[in-house]
Amino acid sequence: MNTQSYVTADGRTIGPAVMEMKNITLRFGGVVAIKDISFDIRQGEIRAIIGPNGAGKSSMLNVMNGFYHPQEGEVMFHGTKRRAMRPHQIAHQGIARTFQNIALFKGMSTLDNIMTGRLTHMKSGLLRQMVWWGASERDEVKNREVVEKIIDFLEIQAIRKTPVGRLPYGLQKRVELARALAAEPKLLLLDEPMAGMNVEEKEDMSRFILDVNDEFGTTIALIEHDMGVVMDIADRVVVMDYGKKIGDGTPEEVRTNQNVIDAYLGVAHD
Numbered sequence: 001m002n003t004q005s006y007v008t009a010d011g012r013t014i015g016p017a018v019m020e021m022k023n024i025t026l027r028f029g030g031v032v033a034i035k036d037i038s039f040d041i042r043q044g045e046i047r048a049i050i051g052p053n054g055a056g057k058s059s060m061l062n063v064m065n066g067f068y069h070p071q072e073g074e075v076m077f078h079g080t081k082r083r084a085m086r087p088h089q090i091a092h093q094g095i096a097r098t099f100q101n102i103a104l105f106k107g108m109s110t111l112d113n114i115m116t117g118r119l120t121h122m123k124s125g126l127l128r129q130m131v132w133w134g135a136s137e138r139d140e141v142k143n144r145e146v147v148e149k150i151i152d153f154l155e156i157q158a159i160r161k162t163p164v165g166r167l168p169y170g171l172q173k174r175v176e177l178a179r180a181l182a183a184e185p186k187l188l189l190l191d192e193p194m195a196g197m198n199v200e201e202k203e204d205m206s207r208f209i210l211d212v213n214d215e216f217g218t219t220i221a222l223i224e225h226d227m228g229v230v231m232d233i234a235d236r237v238v239v240m241d242y243g244k245k246i247g248d249g250t251p252e253e254v255r256t257n258q259n260v261i262d263a264y265l266g267v268a269h270d
């Protein structure tokens with residue numbers, strides 16, 4: 001386990017591992033989606049998982065998220081072996097995620113969608129609201145403060161009242177990021193955050209991911225197809241191919257790894 005902290009060239013502190021995947025194997029019937037993969041994610045870093053179609057990236061994110069339970073191996077979170085959990089228990093542990101296909105409430109406004117990200121923080125149940133109005137009011141004020149800060153941060157004030165179904169794709173992706181951030185996660189999992197975006201939208205999203213990491217100190221793991229984007233923003237990259245890990249290191253190390261070049265870069269990027 002990585003226990004030493006270090007400071008990056010741009011002044012961010014990367015701490016010890018927050019999540020460790022140890023010898024993970026995941027099967028779907030006869031299909032082996034993940035074969036004996038190990039890697040860790042360190043406090044404060046941006047960690048990317050890349051690989052061609054069908055490499056097993058989404059399956060890995062679902063293992064990290066607790067949605068899938070591997071047949072073999074262990075997931076350690078903050079040094080403790082994680083047992084099988086339901087999605088809301090994962091959320092309470094401080095893990096939030098976005099989805100490859102946007103999963104927002106299309107008829108609801110931007111603001112209301114982001115507020116749903118606060119649900120795990122809402123303490124006051126109905127009974128408590130009836131007997132002690134003050135507590136729920138304080139809850140509400142705190143929730144609004146967090147949400148307003150995120151709206152400012154992601155520069156989406158102008159669309160706060162707009163139903164998200166009417167927004168262009170790139171902005172919907174930004175609202176999804178906002179909703180995940182509203183949970184104030186310790187670990188943020190992003191499933192192809194740039195998929196389907198044009199160049200300008202990708203640049204915007206890259207900047208926001210870097211800013212979130214820098215401003216809130218959020219540890220981020222993302223899976224991505226777009227190799228160029230990942231190389232620009234990730235501290236370290238895991239490369240998967242046919243369910244196996246074929247590379248792991250800094251963008252420079254991965255870029256020059258012959259297995260990676262053969263399996264992915266050489267084919268998809270000339």
Ligand SMILES: Nc1ncnc2c1ncn2[C@@H]1O[C@H](COP(=O)(O)OP(=O)(O)OP(=O)(O)O)[C@@H](O)[C@H]1O
Pocket residue numbers: 028031032033051052053054055056057058059060
């Ligand atoms: N729920 C499932 N049931 C059966 N097989 C699955 C399931 N999910 C994934 N697989 C298989 O596991 C392998 C890895 O799929 P996965 O979606 O994790 O790859 P990926 O790298 O995310 O691909 P993409 O980039 O196309 O999203 C594939 O062979 C896929 O068909």
